[in-house]
Amino acid sequence: MARKYFGTDGIRGEVGQFPITPDFVLKLGCAFGRALIKHEHGKQPTVIIGKDTRISGYMLETALVAGFTAAGVHVLQTGPLPTPGIAYLTRALRLSGGVMISASHNEFSDNGIKFFAEGGVKLSDELEIAIEAELDKEMVTNPSLQLGRARRISGADDRYIEFCKSTFPSNLDLRGLKLVVDTANGAGYHTAPKVFHELGAEVIEIGNTPNGFNINDKVGATHPKTLQAAVLQNEADYGIALDGDGDRLIMVDRHGAVFDGDKLIYIIAKALSQQGIQFGGVVGTVMSNLAMEKALAERGIAFGRAKVGDRYVLEMLKQRGWLLGGESSGHILCMDKHNTGDGTISALQVLAALKTLGQDLSVAVDWQPYPQTMINVRLKKGFDWQAASKQALAAVEKELGDRGRVVLRPSGTEPVVRVMVEAEQAMLAEKSARLIADSIEAKA
Numbered sequence: 001m002a003r004k005y006f007g008t009d010g011i012r013g014e015v016g017q018f019p020i021t022p023d024f025v026l027k028l029g030c031a032f033g034r035a036l037i038k039h040e041h042g043k044q045p046t047v048i049i050g051k052d053t054r055i056s057g058y059m060l061e062t063a064l065v066a067g068f069t070a071a072g073v074h075v076l077q078t079g080p081l082p083t084p085g086i087a088y089l090t091r092a093l094r095l096s097g098g099v100m101i102s103a104s105h106n107e108f109s110d111n112g113i114k115f116f117a118e119g120g121v122k123l124s125d126e127l128e129i130a131i132e133a134e135l136d137k138e139m140v141t142n143p144s145l146q147l148g149r150a151r152r153i154s155g156a157d158d159r160y161i162e163f164c165k166s167t168f169p170s171n172l173d174l175r176g177l178k179l180v181v182d183t184a185n186g187a188g189y190h191t192a193p194k195v196f197h198e199l200g201a202e203v204i205e206i207g208n209t210p211n212g213f214n215i216n217d218k219v220g221a222t223h224p225k226t227l228q229a230a231v232l233q234n235e236a237d238y239g240i241a242l243d244g245d246g247d248r249l250i251m252v253d254r255h256g257a258v259f260d261g262d263k264l265i266y267i268i269a270k271a272l273s274q275q276g277i278q279f280g281g282v283v284g285t286v287m288s289n290l291a292m293e294k295a296l297a298e299r300g301i302a303f304g305r306a307k308v309g310d311r312y313v314l315e316m317l318k319q320r321g322w323l324l325g326g327e328s329s330g331h332i333l334c335m336d337k338h339n340t341g342d343g344t345i346s347a348l349q350v351l352a353a354l355k356t357l358g359q360d361l362s363v364a365v366d367w368q369p370y371p372q373t374m375i376n377v378r379l380k381k382g383f384d385w386q387a388a389s390k391q392a393l394a395a396v397e398k399e400l401g402d403r404g405r406v407v408l409r410p411s412g413t414e415p416v417v418r419v420m421v422e423a424e425q426a427m428l429a430e431k432s433a434r435l436i437a438d439s440i441e442a443k444a
Contacts, residue, residue: 003129003132004132004136005132005135006128006131008309008311008312009104009310010112010113010115011028012110012111012113013111014109014110015054015056015109015110020056020060020110020111020112022062025060025063025113026066026067026070026139028064028067028113028131029066029067029068029070029099030068030070030071030134030139030141031131031132031134031135031137031139032067032068032097032099032134033045033067033068033071033073034071034134035131035133035134036096036097037072038130039127045095045096046073046076046095046096047073047074047095047098048076048077048078048097048099049061049064049065049075049076049077049086049099050078050081050082050086050089050099050100050101050156050187051079051080051081051100051187052101052102052186052187052244052245052246053185053187053189053212053215054103054108054212054215055212055213057080057101057102057111060113061077061101064099064101065077065150067139068148069147069148069149070141070142070148071148072142072146072147073148074148074150075148075149075151076093076095076151076152076153077150077151079152079156080187080189080190080210081156081160081187082160082186082187082191082192082242082246082247082342082344083102083104083245083340084246084338084340084343084345085156085160085163086100086120088120088159088160088338089120089159089160090117090118090119092120092159092163096117096118097115097118098116098120099113099114100114100115101113102114102245104243104244104245104247105184105220105222105243105244105248106216106244107217108212108214108216108217116340120340121339121340122311122340157191160191161191161194164191164195164342164344164348165199165348167334167337167338167345168348168351168352169352172352173199173200174196174199174200174351175200175201176200177200177201177202177237177238177351178201178204178234178235178236178237179196179202179204179236179238179239179240180203180205180206180227180230180234180238180252181193181196181203181206181239181240182207182219182220182226182239182240183205183220183246184216184219184221184242184243184244185208185210185211185214185215185216185217185220185244186207186210186215186220186242186244186245187244188242188246189205189207189209189210191246191344192240192242192246192343192344193205193208196240196347199348204230204234206219206230207220215244216244219241220243221241221243221250221343224239224250224252227239227240227241227252228258231252231253231254231256232256236254238251238361239251239252239253242343242344243330243343246343246344248329248330248343249264249344249346250330251264251347251350251361253360253361253362257361257362259361260328260330261326261327261330262284262288262289262292263361263369264330264332265325265326266292266295266296266367267350267354267361267364268324268334268349269282269296269324270353270357270364271352271354271356272324272353273300273301274356274357275356279322279323279336280322280323280324281302281303281304281320281322282301282302282304282322282324283303283304283305283317283322283333284303284304284305284313284325284327284328285308285309285312285328286307286407286409287327287328287420288305288328289328289370289372289422290405291367291369292367295366295367302322304316304322308327309327310326310327310331310333310340313325313326313327314333314340317333317335322335323335326341330346332346332349334349337349370423370429371424371425371426371429372420372422373420373426373432373433373434374419374433375433375436375437376411376417376418376419377417377418377441377444378444379416379417380444383444385408385410385417385440386408388440388442388443388444389408389419389436389440391439392436393406393408393436396432396436399428400421400428400432403423403428404422404424404428404429404432405421406419406420406421406432407420407421407422408420417440419433419437419440420433
């Protein structure tokens with residue numbers, strides 16, 4: 001069933017524009033609350049609310065609290081905490097639900113609402129549909145005897161820090177390592193550095209002075225140049241960069257080379273395999289590099305491709321009973337450690353893998369990514385791009401054989417189709433992508 005408000009990961013947009021307005025978020029909190037009460041057959045639920053460091057978080061948090069309490073739901077507020085921290089506390093405190101106010105890697109002028117159900121898992125389709133049904137009704141406030149209460153809780157960050165540390169092998173530590181940790185002026189600014197420091201590393205913090213407006217501003221996982229410069233300047237062993245809500249990871253080695261999600265997932269898989277630990281296989285996406293897939297195959301590690309989005313990676317992992325997956329963007333899922341992507345925990349698993357392998361980042365990744373060419377082709381409404389590209393696509397796929405692959409993917413936000421070709425040689429990828437794009441444009 002098509003969603004009216006929910007995207008693949010909650011609700012997101014520009015602050016002040018529908019749906020990221022106080023009046024809508026008020027109704028949203030009330031709708032989620034009423035849906036939870038029905039789901040729990042009338043019991044009075046408790047939810048937890050966290051946020052990143054955007055200035056708009058204060059406004060949206062207040063609106064959500066008002067909506068929840070109007071529906072008769074109790075609320076716990078943590079203040080700034082990474083998204084995976086809210087997922088963890090929802091599970092650990094046996095709560096009915098959790099909410100994270102964040103627009104992840106977007107700039108400060110955007111914001112969003114992410115939801116977790118009981119157990120700290122993403123909402124089921126059934127619950128999302130129930131919330132949307134409540135949103136279409138007129139908002140009704142409970143009588144005073146049936147209102148919820150709200151309170152701020154202390155120690156949430158300490159509990160999350162201890163949880164992160166518990167995922168690192170007890171027989172290992174980080175002593176002797178110098179790490180630069182970039183928290184993107186975001187939700188992990190007061191948790192991630194402490195995790196690495198308390199495990200023994202010397203930590204140099206950057207992107208750790210949020211002011212409400214500088215989240216993801218030339219720092220963090222989407223802007224690795226700042227981390228690269230800091231690693232080289234401080235002669236650090238590694239650099240670790242999170243995004244604004246702390247669920248994404250990019251790393252840098254001592255030479256300033258950037259390691260994306262594909263490479264980091266491979267390192268974890270390689271170490272698990274070497275130790276004989278059963279994890280099933282690896283789930284990537286249609287955008288995961290073909291060279292990684294081939295490198296995994298050479299080690300006898302199964303690989304599957306899901307649609308783009310950590311939600312779809314998670315779904316395939318559950319379907320197959322596998323434990324490791326993620327996206328090249330840095331969303332990494334280690335299902336034996338946490339039930340959602342967590343940049344801090346993912347970094348710990350990479351560091352543990354490197355210690356197990358006795359290798360540096362650059363040595364542990366024993367393959368080179370295939371060059372990729374991406375071309376966006378604008379479309380008129382209703383144009384059949386699949387028919388227009390059919391002949392060129394067949395010719396390209398025949399020429400590439402097992403030396404490359406093609407992904408044609410319509411955008412979900414604008415009238416374009418994305419033509420991506422990956423091949424052993426950059427010139428072949430570029431020529432092939434251009435051929436397909438030209439065939440679509442010629443008939444558009």
